Amino acid sequence: MFDELTGQNASLQRLRDVYFSDPARTLHVDKGAMVVAQGEESHRLYLILQGSLAAYRHEETIPGCGLPAETGARTYEVFRVEAGSYVCVQSFFSGAFHSSNDIVALEDTELAYIDTEVQAVDEEHYGSLEHQFLPVLIHELAARNRRIFGHAAEKEEARRLLQRAEMATTLSQLTAGIAHELNNAVGVISRRMEFVAEQLTYCLAEENPLNSKLFTLGFIDKSFTPAAELRQIARRYERELGWTQDAAKVLAHIAPNEVELKKLDRKFLKNLRNNYRFWELGHDLRDMQIAARHATGIVRSVKMLGGGNSARSTDADVVESLNDAMNLLTNKLKRIRLETDFPDLPPITADVTELVQVWTNIIKNACDAMEQGGTEQPTLSIRAELYHADGLRLLPTDYIRVSFTNNGPTIPEGIREKIFQPNFTTKKLGLDFGLGLGLAIVRRVIDSYKGCIELTSDEQATCFAVYLPLSTEESSAEA
Amino acid sequence: MEQINIICVDDQQEVLDSVLRDLRPLTPLVRLEEASGVEDCLSLAKQIDQSGDHVAIIISDQVMPGASGTELLGKVAADRRFRHTRKVLLTGQATHADTINAINDGHIDNYIEKPWQPERILSVVKRLLTLYLLDSGIDHRPYMSILDQPTLLAKLH
Numbered sequence: 001m002f003d004e005l006t007g008q009n010a011s012l013q014r015l016r017d018v019y020f021s022d023p024a025r026t027l028h029v030d031k032g033a034m035v036v037a038q039g040e041e042s043h044r045l046y047l048i049l050q051g052s053l054a055a056y057r058h059e060e061t062i063p064g065c066g067l068p069a070e071t072g073a074r075t076y077e078v079f080r081v082e083a084g085s086y087v088c089v090q091s092f093f094s095g096a097f098h099s100s101n102d103i104v105a106l107e108d109t110e111l112a113y114i115d116t117e118v119q120a121v122d123e124e125h126y127g128s129l130e131h132q133f134l135p136v137l138i139h140e141l142a143a144r145n146r147r148i149f150g151h152a153a154e155k156e157e158a159r160r161l162l163q164r165a166e167m168a169t170t171l172s173q174l175t176a177g178i179a180h181e182l183n184n185a186v187g188v189i190s191r192r193m194e195f196v197a198e199q200l201t202y203c204l205a206e207e208n209p210l211n212s213k214l215f216t217l218g219f220i221d222k223s224f225t226p227a228a229e230l231r232q233i234a235r236r237y238e239r240e241l242g243w244t245q246d247a248a249k250v251l252a253h254i255a256p257n258e259v260e261l262k263k264l265d266r267k268f269l270k271n272l273r274n275n276y277r278f279w280e281l282g283h284d285l286r287d288m289q290i291a292a293r294h295a296t297g298i299v300r301s302v303k304m305l306g307g308g309n310s311a312r313s314t315d316a317d318v319v320e321s322l323n324d325a326m327n328l329l330t331n332k333l334k335r336i337r338l339e340t341d342f343p344d345l346p347p348i349t350a351d352v353t354e355l356v357q358v359w360t361n362i363i364k365n366a367c368d369a370m371e372q373g374g375t376e377q378p379t380l381s382i383r384a385e386l387y388h389a390d391g392l393r394l395l396p397t398d399y400i401r402v403s404f405t406n407n408g409p410t411i412p413e414g415i416r417e418k419i420f421q422p423n424f425t426t427k428k429l430g431l432d433f434g435l436g437l438g439l440a441i442v443r444r445v446i447d448s449y450k451g452c453i454e455l456t457s458d459e460q461a462t463c464f465a466v467y468l469p470l471s472t473e474e475s476s477a478e479a
Numbered sequence: 480m481e482q483i484n485i486i487c488v489d490d491q492q493e494v495l496d497s498v499l500r501d502l503r504p505l506t507p508l509v510r511l512e513e514a515s516g517v518e519d520c521l522s523l524a525k526q527i528d529q530s531g532d533h534v535a536i537i538i539s540d541q542v543m544p545g546a547s548g549t550e551l552l553g554k555v556a557a558d559r560r561f562r563h564t565r566k567v568l569l570t571g572q573a574t575h576a577d578t579i580n581a582i583n584d585g586h587i588d589n590y591i592e593k594p595w596q597p598e599r600i601l602s603v604v605k606r607l608l609t610l611y612l613l614d615s616g617i618d619h620r621p622y623m624s625i626l627d628q629p630t631l632l633a634k635l636h
Contacts, residue, residue: 227492227515245510246503287493331572334490334544 020112035103044113045092051109055101179303190292210271218282250276316350325359336378366406373409396469403465411457482532488539501597517546535611541570552585565607
């Protein structure tokens with residue numbers, strides 16, 4: 001430190017030699033001892049020869065009311081200085097002769113000092129004492145400036161973090177509120193729908209069994225025939241049987257092929273041709289029920305993401321959490337081809353909310369990367385499987401491995417580690433409400449499960465694989 | 480008589496069924512066709528054209544797997560065979576950019592937001608149907624009951 005200073009400025013070295021080498025004006029301060037207290041009279045200018053000091057300031061009045069502060073008033077650190085630095089510069093040269101801080105030794109410290117008795121040495125050549133100490137004063141001013149800039153930056157950062165935390169809280173409260181209201185509304189729709197369907201079935205059965213049958217067929221319609229194929233069949237029936245477009249469409253649903261068509265008797269067909277609307281009525285109720293169920297699923301997922309229940313349970317279903325995440329991202333997933341392979345897996349000890357958060361972030365990133373990279377035929381393949389790892393004694397051996405493979409752009413070697421850091425993004429600006437805080441959260445959550453995440457990326461594919469231990473030591477100890 | 484067709488495009492069958500149901504008052508004077516995606520719609524439109532029939536209106540969703548509604552309507556707009564075809568975007572989640580593209584590249588005639596009012600979609604379709612018939616020089620008289628009278632009067636005078 002001292003050598004550095006010499007190199008920087010020879011006049012500082014001269015000051016030290018001339019004014020601070022008198023053994024009579026040196027001082028030893030034990031670690032923790034106070035050199036001078038705030039407000040105390042001081043006629044000395046100190047130079048730290050060895051060790052370090054800290055300056056603390058405490059409010060002399062209670063903030064906001066102007067009353068004198070008693071013990072326990074707020075104290076904060078103003079600065080820390082090491083060997084080679086001057087202390088009490090302002091008090092000494094301004095003529096205030098009162099310290100504006102408590103100066104405390106952070107370790108056993110050696111100080112040298114001058115006081116007001118000391119006369120300027122070689123005044124003819126070097127000027128007055130103040131003039132000789134000008135470099136020290138400038139140095140002190142610069143240090144104070146740096147401190148203020150540092151404080152301003154820290155304050156700004158703290159304010160930003162606070163604002164973000166506040167936003168997240170507001171958002172999650174808002175989400176919880178909306179989820180609750182929607183849940184009730186959808187619940188009413190869903191439950192009453194069943195009631196309406198039930199009543200209609202009874203009424204129709206009494207009136208006309210054929211219409212009642214049509215209604216039921218529409219209500220329980222589970223045709224697996226793809227829509228495009230159904231349309232072809234309907235067009236054929238329309239042409240060949242001379243039926244109306246709407247009636248033919250219903251017939252295609254009930255009998256999507258010749259075999260099924262032959263099973264229907266004349267009386268049923270004749271009634272169908274004229275009264276196909278009963279089938280449509282049943283089908284409408286079915287669609288409404290499906291929509292209500294879908295809405296319930298989304299509300300549930302949103303609630304989880306908002307952090308409804310954040311306790312780890314021993315029977316978390318990984319596949320269910322994957323489905324929840326896909327539910328939330330229905331719209332993003334629409335634009336890509338999705339392949340899933342979810343076998344039956346044992347439950348793990350986990351918080352489903354956190355799992356959904358992890359999956360949502362990974363899936364969303366994959367979709368965004370493919371979209372921004374202009375990937376042709378974007379495909380995301382999600383696989384869940386059991387994974388056995390042996391060899392490392394200290395780690396769990398049995399995992400559930402969930403892999404997300406996409407054919408999007410390669411992640412360059414240089415940023416593979418960076419993408420897990422907070423605030424790292426490759427995304428262009430856009431109107432996009434993120435559901436999470438990105439891969440940093442993914443890593444944090446997975447670490448907390450003693451799991452790990454693996455990233456491989458080349459021209460063919462980019463794969464994020466998450467390993468979650470089947471049982472951790474804590475969970476087996478709890479159980 | 481040539482068949483006048485309206486094609487509705489949506490990847491969600493339930494939504495498609497609802498649109499078709501709302502437009503049912505137009506049948507049987509016009510034929511309602513459905514398609515579950517962009518390719519599906521384009522091949523259907525070509526098929527209709529080859530049979531010598533008309534594609535009067537295409538009503539498309541925006542977000543669909545593969546290509547978007549705007550892309551579909553842009554392709555239709557660029558195809559001389561469908562130069563009179565009227566185009567409607569029916570969507571609940573078009574971004575600002577989507578909307579700009581829909582107007583500039585898709586040359587859409589109308590934009591209907593989901594969830595839609597049945598009366599609104601029906602009145603929009605009636606108006607566009609009237610314009611289509613007049614533009615393509617098809618005798619509008621057989622369709623009087625489903626045409627938009629003010630549009631008809633304004634155009635004929």
